[in-house]
Amino acid sequence: xxxxxxxxxxxxxxxxxxxxxxxxxxxxxxxxxxxxxxxxxxxxxxxxxxxxxxxxxxxxxxxxxxxxxxxxxxxxxxxxxxxxxxxxxxxxxxxxxxxxxxxxxxxxxxxxxxxxxxxxxxxxxxxxxxxxxxxxxxxxxxxxxxxxxxxxxxxxxxxxxxxxxxxxxxxxxxxxxxxxxxxxxxxxxxxxxxxxxxxxxxxxxxxxxxxxxxxxxxxxxxxxxxxxxxxxxxxxxxxxxxxxxxxxxxxxxxxxxxxxxxxxxxxxxxxxxxxxxxxxxxxxxxxxxxxxxxxxxxxxxxxxxxxxxxxxxxxxxxxxxxxxxxxxxxxxxxxxxxxxxxxxxxxxxxxxxxxxxxxxxxxxxxxxxxxxxxxxxxxxxxxxxxxxxxxxxxxxxxxxxxxxxxxxxxxxxxxxxxxxxxxxxxxxxxxxxxxxxxxxxxxxxxxxxxxxxxxxxxxxxxxxxxxxxxxxxxxxxxxxxxxxxxxxxxxxxxxxxxxxxxxxxxxxxxxxxxxxxxxxxxxxxxxxxxxxxxxxxxxxxxxxxxxxxxxxxxxxxxxxxxxxxxxxxxxxxxxxxxxxxxxxxx
Numbered sequence: 046x047x048x049x050x051x052x053x054x055x056x057x058x059x060x061x062x063x064x065x066x067x068x069x070x071x072x073x074x075x076x077x078x079x080x081x082x083x084x085x086x087x088x089x090x091x092x093x094x095x096x097x098x099x100x101x102x103x104x105x106x107x108x109x110x111x112x113x114x115x116x117x118x119x120x121x122x123x124x125x126x127x128x129x130x131x132x133x134x135x136x137x138x139x140x141x142x143x144x145x146x147x148x149x150x151x152x153x154x155x156x157x158x159x160x161x162x163x164x165x166x167x168x169x170x171x172x173x174x175x176x177x178x179x180x181x182x183x184x185x186x187x188x189x190x191x192x193x194x195x196x197x198x199x200x201x202x203x204x205x206x207x208x209x210x211x212x213x214x215x216x217x218x219x220x221x222x223x224x225x226x227x228x229x230x231x232x233x234x235x236x237x238x239x240x241x242x243x244x245x246x247x248x249x250x251x252x253x254x255x256x257x258x259x260x261x262x263x264x265x266x267x268x269x270x271x272x273x274x275x276x277x278x279x280x281x282x283x284x285x286x287x288x289x290x291x292x293x294x295x296x297x298x299x300x301x302x303x304x305x306x307x308x309x310x311x312x313x314x315x316x317x318x319x320x321x322x323x324x325x326x327x328x329x330x331x332x333x334x335x336x337x338x339x340x341x342x343x344x345x346x347x348x349x350x351x352x353x354x355x356x357x358x359x360x361x362x363x364x365x366x367x368x369x370x371x372x373x374x375x376x377x378x379x380x381x382x383x384x385x386x387x388x389x390x391x392x393x394x395x396x397x398x399x400x401x402x403x404x405x406x407x408x409x410x411x412x413x414x415x416x417x418x419x420x421x422x423x424x425x426x427x428x429x430x431x432x433x434x435x436x437x438x439x440x441x442x443x444x445x446x447x448x449x450x451x452x453x454x455x456x457x458x459x460x461x462x463x464x465x466x467x468x469x470x471x472x473x474x475x476x477x478x479x480x481x482x483x484x485x486x487x488x489x490x491x492x493x494x495x496x497x498x499x500x501x502x503x504x505x506x507x508x509x510x511x512x513x514x515x516x517x518x519x520x521x522x523x524x525x526x527x528x529x530x531x532x533x534x535x536x537x538x539x540x541x542x543x544x545x546x547x548x549x550x551x552x553x554x555x556x557x558x559x560x561x562x563x564x565x566x567x568x569x570x571x572x573x574x575x576x577x578x579x580x581x582x583x584x585x586x587x588x589x590x591x592x593x594x595x596x597x598x599x600x601x602x603x604x605x606x607x608x609x610x611x612x613x614x615x616x617x618x619x620x621x622x623x624x625x626x627x628x629x630x631x
Contacts, residue, residue: 056355058362059178062139073131077187080124081194083117085202088332090114096325132187140179147171147364155369156439157398170364174357181354189347196340199333206330207322210309249276294348309334370398371438373459386450386465386546386577388413388436393445395435405431406600409445418578420588422621423597429581431600433549436579437466467545469553471581473536475524480509481516483524483535487543495542502572503538505531541572548578562587585625594618 063070094110148171159167203211253260253269260269313330316322393409396402406428413419421429434440435447438454447454454462467487475483484499485491496516500506508531512518524532537553553569566587582588589608596604596611596618604615611618 056181056351056358058365059139059143059182059358062142063135063182066135066138069131069135073128073135073187076124076128076131077190077194080121080128081191081198083120083124084195084336085198085333087114087117087121088199088202088206088329088336090117091332092325092329094325095328096323128187128191132182133184136179136182136184139182140175143178143361143365144171144175147175147361150365150367153369153373154367155371156434157370158367160397160399167364170357170360174361177357178354178361181350185347185350185354188343189351192340192343192347196337196344199336199340203330203333203337206326206333207313207316210313210316210330210334249273371441371459372455374456376458376461387415388547388577388579389446389448389451390432390435391446391448393435393442393447395431395440395442395444397431397440404600406435406442409600409602411595411602413577413579414593415450415577416575417592418573418580420580420582420591420594421597422582422585422588422594422618424617424621426599427597428600429597430551432597433468433551433579433581436547436549437463437468465546466549467540467543467547468549469533469536469540469551471552473524473532475520475527475532475535477520477522479514479517479519480512480535483520484516484538484542486539491542496538499538499542502541503534505534505538508534537569546576548573548576550578550580552581552583585622 090113093113097106097110099107151167250273260266313327317324317327390409390411393406394404395406396404421432423429435442438459441455481496484496497506500509509516520526580588580591588594593605594608594611595602596615598617603617604611606614612622
């Protein structure tokens with residue numbers, strides 16, 4: 046994933062998310078100003094304590110000076126409480142809004158986006174990067190503002206307290222900026238690399254865990270452990286370089302500032318000895334000088350954090366601004382609300398974004414008649430699944446047009462188009478949740494009776510009833526607690542419950558045993574009645590009674606007709622049938 050190379054301006058889109066909470070932001074800013082002012086007043090309180098409290102010679106003077114110090118401390122504590130709460134709240138709130146915004150955009154991106162971008166890296170951006178930004182907004186950025194205010198105020202108070210000594214500190218300020226400028230860019234570049242390496246670690250681990258059965262089946266546990274260790278070590282090496290640069294930045298800034306402070310202390314001590322200034326003035330000046338030193342130290346440390354956050358912000362803003370290649374015209378009604386819509390592919394040519402030089406469909410024209418079933422057959426790579434993808438508008442063809450009842454589907458709202466379609470894929474997709482949730486995924490408001498009826502029609506009610514908690518039984522990640530046939534019957538029940546106008550079956554009975562296949566095939570035949578149905582079939586026995594069969598080869602239609610007709614007219618279909626029905630023929 047390529048990212049734009051900006052500076053801290055990458056954080057501006059994130060900070061704009063604070064605007065809806067401007068009242069809290071203003072309150073936090075006022076608390077910050079109040080706390081900074083109280084902290085600066087502590088220097089004057091220290092001067093009063095030394096010159097009038099201790100130097101005054103009476104207990105009453107000392108009591109008054111200490112009371113002043115305690116009053117200032119209470120003000121600092123109260124201001125810090127309000128500031129910390131509000132700023133932390135803003136950090137958590139913006140982080141949550143950013144996560145929601147990024148996820149809302151991700152789930153609407155075209156499927157081709159996920160062919161070129163790994164899900165593990167996307168998840169790393171959604172979790173690790175947003176957490177980093179939450180820390181920056183809720184802590185580091187507040188520290189930077191506080192340090193900037195107190196440092197600026199302390200510089201002003203230093204010049205008011207003693208002009209000559211202030212010049213020693215002022216001369217050290219440009220020296221402090223040198224390591225910030227010199228190491229800052231390196232820290233930011235290494236922070237980007239560090240975030241990328243962490244994403245690689247998470248993506249690699251997620252892929253291995255997802256395919257753990259294959260890993261263990263091929264006894265590749267040690268190989269994957271070694272490979273993962275390599276990924277972790279690479280991430281550690283990048284992090285180590287980043288930490289070294291940050292340490293040099295912080296250490297250099299602090300050393301430069303305190304070197305100038307040492308010169309100031311020498312001159313100030315000489316002035317107190319000679320009587321040109323009081324001990325209280327020197328104490329107050331040292332207090333402000335320490336504030337300036339610690340402020341610059343904090344700023345140099347936070348600068349590294351902000352550089353790191355800029356890298357995370359770039360990654361998140363890129364996800365937030367990525368636009369789907371499938372333009373959604375919005376709320377558009379499906380033509381005439383036809384219960385049995387007709388579909389037409391007219392001179393369609395299409396290649397996948399990851400393989401633009403290879404045409405998956407070439408000058409492809411096909412009529413899918415209203416209320417009839419059409420089966421697509423052909424060898425692997427013929428374009429059958431591509432037709433299913435285009436009908437759902439997961440992709441748009443480079444040439445040609447796909448129509449629903451005579452209207453280009455690109456003119457229809459995606460939600461309206463897809464809500465009329467139900468897909469039963471070859472590899473059923475189940476979510477981490479219970480049985481009821483998975484069956485009712487397309488109709489979350491469905492009644493229990495409708496869900497049970499759909500399960501019975503899909504030959505699934507019997508095995509569901511035998512699960513420990515029935516329809517409330519959790520299936521585990523991707524339905525791992527069910528067999529392949531059981532997962533597929535859950536997917537079929539989901540399609541039945543959705544009651545679609547258009548039914549897409551992608552080898553929907555491939556994972557079933559003979560008895561279950563017979564039962565589900567009967568259920569599908571009932572479901573297909575008076576519905577426009579497109580079936581992808583590798584086993585020709587499942588589509589013998591289809592209204593029409595289209596034979597595909599290398600992205601083209603080579604023949605259409607019924608089973609008996611194609612045996613006579615299509616050499617490819619006859620060959621496929623011969624291979625599958627050889628025993629019966631003999």
